[in-house]
Amino acid sequence: MANPLSLCVYCGARPGAHPAYLQAADDLGQAIGDKGWRLVYGAGDVGIMGAVAAAAAKAGAATLGIIPTHLVQREAKHGLGADRIVTETMHERKKVMFMNADAIAVLPGGAGSLDEFFEVLTWAQLGLHAKPIILVNVEGYWSPLMALIHNVVEQGFADPSVAEFITEVPDVAGLVAALS
Numbered sequence: 001m002a003n004p005l006s007l008c009v010y011c012g013a014r015p016g017a018h019p020a021y022l023q024a025a026d027d028l029g030q031a032i033g034d035k036g037w038r039l040v041y042g043a044g045d046v047g048i049m050g051a052v053a054a055a056a057a058k059a060g061a062a063t064l065g066i067i068p069t070h071l072v073q074r075e076a077k078h079g080l081g082a083d084r085i086v087t088e089t090m091h092e093r094k095k096v097m098f099m100n101a102d103a104i105a106v107l108p109g110g111a112g113s114l115d116e117f118f119e120v121l122t123w124a125q126l127g128l129h130a131k132p133i134i135l136v137n138v139e140g141y142w143s144p145l146m147a148l149i150h151n152v153v154e155q156g157f158a159d160p161s162v163a164e165f166i167t168e169v170p171d172v173a174g175l176v177a178a179l180s
């Protein structure tokens with residue numbers, strides 16, 4: 001049997017202001033378990049990142065968490081479980097997460113999630129990979145980001161193809177449909 005799909009999830013280390021964000025995290029963890037996929041994530045147990053991981057584990061999914069040493073106390077408050085890789089730096093964390101992923105999902109999040117999203121987007125733009133990048137636009141959270149990207153194109157600072165590297169879906173059901 002082929003290896004299960006490994007889905008790398010970027011998302012907030014905070015719960016966010018709308019209950020729909022935590023709900024989407026729960027739904028995504030459950031979906032990962034239902035589909036028999038593996039979750040690759042930042043190994044934290046805080047915010048919606050922690051919610052995705054808890055729901056995935058509860059649904060029987062394999063999880064691979066990658067965290068830099070200096071964030072263990074801050075983001076993995078309940079300790080590190082099995083299948084955890086501790087890196088020295090943030091850059092290594094992102095590299096190891098990306099290496100282990102077949103596809104990337106972006107749930108609502110803050111500057112860290114944006115950093116991770118733009119890194120994989122720019123790598124796709126440079127032709128360094130062709131992994132799907134799925135932006136889960138829960139309650140329209142990412143609409144200003146898509147507007148910004150379209151503005152960058154309209155103002156002549158990016159090729160229109162940049163938007164084609166992003167698959168925008170409204171919810172977790174849309175993400176599952178995009179990857180199935």
Ligand code: AMP
Binds near residue numbers: 011094110
């Ligand atoms: P945030 O979206 O800001 O809540 O951050 C989500 C996750 O991204 C957290 O686990 C942060 O530690 C992580 N993060 C923030 N900046 C970086 C970075 N430059 N490289 C790797 N991970 C990061």
